[in-house]
Amino acid sequence: MKEYVDIYGGFSPRSWKRDISKYATILDGCRVRRVVVGANHSRIDGFTITRGLARSHGGGIICDDTSPIISNNFITDNFVLEPKDFNYHRIHQEGGNGGGIACLYNALPTIRNNVIFRNKTSVGCGGGIAFFGWARKAGMPDPVIKNNRIKGGDRALVENNVIIDNIAGINDIHRTRSSNGGGISCAYEARPIIRNNIIAGNRAKGLSDAGGIYCEYFSYPTIVGNWIVGNICDDDGGGIYTMRLGEPILGNNIIAGNFSMNGGVGGIRLSKEGRACIINNLIVYNQSGGGVRCVDSYMKLEDNIIMRNKGGGALTYAMRFSYFMPSVVRNNIMRENDGKAIVILKNAGQPLVVENNNIEGGCKGKGNFDKKTDFLVDGINGKIKSTRFDSLHYTTILVSGRQIGKAMQLTGRILHLGKKWGVIKTVQKRHIVVWGDLSCPVKKEIEFEIIPSYRTM
Incomplete structure (x- = not known):
């Protein structure tokens, strides 16, 4: 791509009628090269971007310190290899990230209305999309720190996409735990807005975490209005995992049918000093380990419906540290899960605040109650x-x-x-x-x- 140049595909060569499915304009990496390198002030719209191959990051598209608009494309069957010097006998290494799209450092692209399908990393994070690094470009509005969060400044946008059947770590047979986020991964201060997407059927292999969305190292994504469905991971957090000071805002999402091969939580996992605001989500029918599991982390869990999760209750909580402020569990509906609704394994810190929840079997705490729900019977x-x-x-x-x-x-x-x-x-x-x-x-x-x-x- 070139700056100030927009390119469009999907036209009939005879009539110039546009139908991006019927009149596919194919950009083919032929399994020997990356397909697209992004540029600022530019747009790529209406192409099939396929069979890309990269040794570093971004098999289909790389945005390295660039912020294009990527819209109305089919981004499919692209692949990223791990570095040549990758050590297969160590865990938690840096692989090749972003099978479909990689967004590095000051990259703030708009990724909208695409189908991102069956992209893969060999060993690395973000089978569909990987965000890696901070945004500190000269001339950007200055962000501020408020309530221990970075606010303001420009942000990448992932909106109205279908992100399905991508795999992180397809060749991680040594199980190096280096392939997190089958659908999307966010690391090192990445702060994308992830809104109104279908994120379904993605997979994190190699004993890695988060089939759907992964957050770590001060990444603060805003994740709202998505369908996070049927994703699978080898280790933990089938739908979403946040750890190592990652702090997503999760609001108005449907998180359902996700699964961990190791029996870990299917819905949402927080651990290793992760944080999250989890507000007004539907967390149901996850297939392993219950709905939410919070270990040595902080969360605000409010106004959610957490029901019919398998392999555990609505919430499992453990805290070994005394310096965290108490997590808050308020105004949730927690019913019809496997096992006890709330299980506290250990708490060396301040007591968990549990208030005004509808909890099957009841629970101590201000305003908690046990009452059958009146949801529509429309299954x-x-x-x-x-x-x-x-x-x-x-x-x-x-x-x-x-x-x-x-x-x-x-x-x-x-x-x-x-x-x-x-x-x-x-x-x-x-x-x-x-x-x-x-x-x-x-x-x-x-x-x-x-x-x-x-x-x-």
Whole structure:
């Protein structure tokens, strides 16, 4: 890319009609080179960016101290290798980050309306997108520190994307724990706004953490309004993991169906002096270790629905340090999880503040109560007769044995087909279109479930 040059793809060569799926403009790295190098004051829009290969960071696109607009692209099947001198017998090393996109240091791109699909790192973080480093560019508005957080200044934006089926650490067979964040990783003061994305079916391998989103080393992302669904990690934090002074703000997200291969928490994990504000999220149906686990970290956990999580309760808490201010658990609904709603393993610090929560089985604390909920009974069960992956649109078409509901009521709902989870794009009569690849052989009809919306009457 070049400064002050915008490039657009997806046009018919005859009529100049634009359809980026039908008239694909392909930028192909041929598995020998990176595809795109970003530039300031520029835009890349409407391309298929594929088969890139890099030895450092950013298999598809690298933004190194640059801030382009990356919009309406299919970024798929790109790959990053680990450094040549990588030591496979040590843990927690720096690999090659950002299979699809890598954003380094002063990079503040706008990444909007893309499909980021099946990108991989060999050993390294951020199968889909990796953010690494601070933003301190001359001429930027000065950030300020308020309530122990950096506020103000320019920020990268990740908005309205579909980030699905990416893998961090696909070749990390020595399990070096160096491949965190199957969907997105944030490290070293990265502060992107991650808003209104589908982040589903991503994987962190190599005994690494966070199938969905990973935060560490003073990274302060704002993560709001996303579907974080069906992500898998080898170690802990199937959906989200924050550690080592990472401090995300998590608001209005659906965090469902995530899983840890080691039995760790499926929903959200905080540890090693991590921090998080977790407010008004739907944390449900995660498949291992319960909903939230906070170890030697600080959190504000308020106004969330934490229900139907497997392998543990709504919250598991442990604290060995006395210098943290007490974590706050307030105004949450914690019901129908496996095991006791709140489990405190150890607390050497100040008592956990637990107030005004609806907790199954009750709990000591100001204003806590135990009351059945009045959510709509709108979950749907049925059987699928056939599945077909549509590689042109990165969706799977599921054919149900019966018409299941009105399309507008089901768009954005969470569906699982066996162990595969996805987000519904559209419904037309018996055809359910789901983002990602949920295809599988169907010898007999397969049961599916659309989980409840948890809306009230």
